[in-house]
Amino acid sequence: MHEEGTGDRRARIVVVEDDQTVRDAVTAYLRANGYDVTAVDNGVGGLRAIREEKPDVAVVDRMLPGLSGDEICREVRTFSAVPILVLTALGEVEQRIEGLEAGADDYLVKPFALRELLLRIAGLLRRARAADAPTRVVTRDEVTIDPARRRVWIRDKEVALAAREYELLAYLFEHDGRAVSRDDILRDVWGWSFGEASTVTVHVRRLREKLEDDPRQPRYVLTEWGVGYRLSTTGAGS
Structure with a gap:
């Protein structure tokens, strides 16, 4: 049994997968490892299940009847920051980037080992819960984060971030x-x-779109050429 409980209940997973063999195998494996699982075989029903059941993690196939996995991600991001793991048969970098840009937090290329799926879900849960996060509110110029509640504000206006976007900002x-x-x-x-x-590049882009007045000229999340990224402590893009 896994150890990823949520308070006094087991973590809830919604699995959206139209291939019955994959869906049955994933559902049985996750249940055997202690998760409560709702399995859905189409995009419209999957989106409804995510909206109504408010799962701890959603596992979504990219190619689905009704609504694609990318469409589900984009729609979910209008009302929830639930971690989304996309299953895809498309291994090309551009295809994976499209899924991340749509709002996915992680992806797993088919065929995959069920053990790896379990580890990816456990990682998403650990980061989403941030059980060991500091409780004090921290401000860097105009950006404020509350680690205990995983909330972010820019100039006193709250900004809704997906789980991975928040984790990236908190890391910076x-x-x-x-x-x-x-x-x-x-x-x-x-x-x-x-x-x-x-x-990382895709998530930085998504983060800038939510934080910056002009994402093309960022003031907060800056590129350090030849190194990576840093958070401006002045908000002046310097």
Whole structure:
């Protein structure tokens, strides 16, 4: 049994997968490892289940009847920051980037090992809960984060971030203006020992779209050429 409980209940997973063999295998494996699972075989029903059941993690196939996985991600991001893991048969970098840009937090390329799926879900849950996060509110110029409640404000206006976007911003806050590399971010935020640097680039772009007045000329999340990214402590883009 896993150890990823949510308070006094088991974590709830919504699985949206139209391939019955994959859906049945994933559902049985996750239930055997202690999760409550709702399995859906189409995009429209999957979106409804995510909206109504408010799961702790959503596992969504990219190619679905009714609504695609990308469409589900975009729609979910209008009302929820639930971590989304996309299952895709498309291994090309551009295809994976499209899923991340749509709002996915992580992806797994088919065929995959069920054990890896379990580890990815556990990682998403740990980061979403941030049980060991500091409780004090921190402000860097015009940006404020509340780690205990995982909330963010710009100039007193709250900004809704997806789980991975929040984790990326909190990581930059932790480094207090020091530049961090994409590899560091992949390791410390995603928990990956290797992976596509473009994954980080996509999430930085999404974060800037929500934080910045002009994402093309960022004032807060800055690129440190040849190194990676850093958080401006002045809000002046310097």
